[in-house]
Amino acid sequence: MKHLLRFYSTAIIMGFALAYPMAHASQSITENKTEIVTLQEVVKKIGSDNYLVLENALRVYQAKEAIAVARGNLLPKLNLWRLLTIPFDPSSVLGLVEDIAPFLVPANWFRLEEAKILFLAQKEGYRALWSNELLTAKSLYVHALMDQIILNQIQEDQNQLTNILIIVKSRETFGGMPQGTSRDIEVRLLALKEDQRSMEVLLGEETNLLSYMMGLPATTDLIITPVELPDYSSLDPLNYADFEFRAIDSSPEIRQFEHLIAASDYVTKEVTYAFLGASSMSRGVAGGIFDSLPSQQGLGFGTGASIRISQGQKEILKIQKKGVEETVKRSLKLLVNNYNLDLESYRNLGRRAKLTNAAMLQLYERLKLGENIEPLSLIEASRNQIQGKAAFLAVQIRFLMSEDKLARLIFYGDYNLPPATIESLEEKKP
Numbered sequence: 001m002k003h004l005l006r007f008y009s010t011a012i013i014m015g016f017a018l019a020y021p022m023a024h025a026s027q028s029i030t031e032n033k034t035e036i037v038t039l040q041e042v043v044k045k046i047g048s049d050n051y052l053v054l055e056n057a058l059r060v061y062q063a064k065e066a067i068a069v070a071r072g073n074l075l076p077k078l079n080l081w082r083l084l085t086i087p088f089d090p091s092s093v094l095g096l097v098e099d100i101a102p103f104l105v106p107a108n109w110f111r112l113e114e115a116k117i118l119f120l121a122q123k124e125g126y127r128a129l130w131s132n133e134l135l136t137a138k139s140l141y142v143h144a145l146m147d148q149i150i151l152n153q154i155q156e157d158q159n160q161l162t163n164i165l166i167i168v169k170s171r172e173t174f175g176g177m178p179q180g181t182s183r184d185i186e187v188r189l190l191a192l193k194e195d196q197r198s199m200e201v202l203l204g205e206e207t208n209l210l211s212y213m214m215g216l217p218a219t220t221d222l223i224i225t226p227v228e229l230p231d232y233s234s235l236d237p238l239n240y241a242d243f244e245f246r247a248i249d250s251s252p253e254i255r256q257f258e259h260l261i262a263a264s265d266y267v268t269k270e271v272t273y274a275f276l277g278a279s280s281m282s283r284g285v286a287g288g289i290f291d292s293l294p295s296q297q298g299l300g301f302g303t304g305a306s307i308r309i310s311q312g313q314k315e316i317l318k319i320q321k322k323g324v325e326e327t328v329k330r331s332l333k334l335l336v337n338n339y340n341l342d343l344e345s346y347r348n349l350g351r352r353a354k355l356t357n358a359a360m361l362q363l364y365e366r367l368k369l370g371e372n373i374e375p376l377s378l379i380e381a382s383r384n385q386i387q388g389k390a391a392f393l394a395v396q397i398r399f400l401m402s403e404d405k406l407a408r409l410i411f412y413g414d415y416n417l418p419p420a421t422i423e424s425l426e427e428k429k430p
Contacts, residue, residue: 049215063122121259257321356388
C-alpha cells in the first residue's frame with residue numbers, strides 16, 4: 001500500500017513538473033514587433049531613450065541639485081542635539097557657529113562656487129557622451145544598411161548562378177560542356193549561400209544592438225530605411241587647417257577640463273581656510289575628482305602639504321587637457337587624410353564596379369547563346385562582381401561616416417542639437 005501511494009504521488013509530481021514548463025513556456029512566448037526606422041528617428045531615440053544617455057542626464061540633474069544643496073548650506077539650520085548639550089556643556093555654543101551662521105564658514109562659499117563649476121563640467125561630459133552614443137548609433141545604422149545591400153547583391157548573384165547552373169547541366173547532358181562543370185559552379189553557389197547566412201547573422205547582430213541603443217524592447221525587429229548615397233566625384237579634398245580651430249573650440253571634453261581646472265582653484269582655497277571650518281557637503285555628485293584630496297580639519301602641520309597636493313591635482317588636470325587636445329587634433333588629421341585618399345580612389349572603384357558587372361553579364365549572355373565558357377571564368381567573374389560592388393559601396397559608406405565624424409568633431413548638423421534634459425523628458429511623459 002505504501003509503495004502504491006508513493007507511486008501515485010511520484011506520478012502526480014512528475015506530471016506537474018512536465019506540465020508546468022510547457023504552460024510556463026507558452027505564456028512566455030511573445031510575438032516580435034517589427035518597426036521600420038529612419039536615420040532621423042535613430043537620432044531622436046538616442047537623445048530620449050538611450051539607457052546610457054538617460055543615466056548621465058540624471059547625473060547632470062544631480063549636479064544641478066548639488067548647487068541648491070551648497071546654497072542651502074549657507075543658511076542657518078536647526079540642530080536639536082547640539083541645543084540639548086548647551087545646558088550641560090556651555091562651551092558647545094561655539095560649535096553652533098556652523099549651524100546658526102554657516103555663511104561665516106569660508107569653505108561653504110568655496111563649495112558653492114565649486115558646485116556651480118562642477119555642474120558645468122558635468123554638462124560638458126554629458127554632451128560628449130551623448131554625441132559619442134549618437135555617432136556610434138549612426139555608424140551602426142549605416143553599416144547595417146551597407147550589409148543589407150551586400151546581402152541583396154549576394155542573393156541576386158545566387159539567382160544568376162542558379163540560372164547558369166541549369167544551362168550548364170543541360171549542356172553537360174548533351175555533351176556540349178565537359179563533365180564536372182556544373183559541379184564547380186554548384187560549389188560556388190553553395191559558397192554564396194554560406195556568405196548569405198553569415199551576412200544575415202551579422203545584420204541581425206547589428207540591428208539588435210541598434211535596437212538596444214534606441215531603448216526599444218528586445219522583441220522588436222528593426223527594418224532600416226535606405227539613405228541616399230550621393231555622387232562624391234565632384235567633391236574637393238579637405239584641408240586640416242580649415243577645421244582645427246573649430247574642432248578644439250567645440251570639443252566638450254576640452255571645456256570639461258577647463259571647468260575642472262577652474263574648480264581646482266576653489267579646492268585649494270578650501271584647503272587653505274579649512275581651519276575656519278569645513279563644509280559638510282560631498283563633491284561626489286560631480287564625479288568625486290577632488291574628494292580624495294586630503295583636507296585638514298584645523299590649522300596643522302599638514303596644511304602646507306595638503307595645499308601642494310591640491311595644486312598638483314590642478315597640474316594633472318592641465319596635462320590631461322593637453323592630451324585631450326592632441327587626441328582631437330590627431331583624430332581630425334586622420335579623418336582628413338582618409339577622406340582625401342578615398343576621394344582619389346572613388347572614381348576607380350566606381351569604374352571597377354561597372355566593369356566587373358559588365359563582364360559577368362557578357363559571360364552570361366554568351367553562355368545563353370550556346371558559346372562554350374570555361375567554368376573558372378564564370379566563377380571568377382561572379383566573385384569579381386561581388387567584390388567590385390562591395391568595394392564601391394564601402395567607399396561610399398566611408399564618405400558618409402567621414403562626413404558624420406567631421407560633424408561630430410566640429411559639432412555640426414545633428415550634433416548641434418541640445419541633448420535632452422531630465423526636465424524635458426519628464427514633460428513628454430503622459
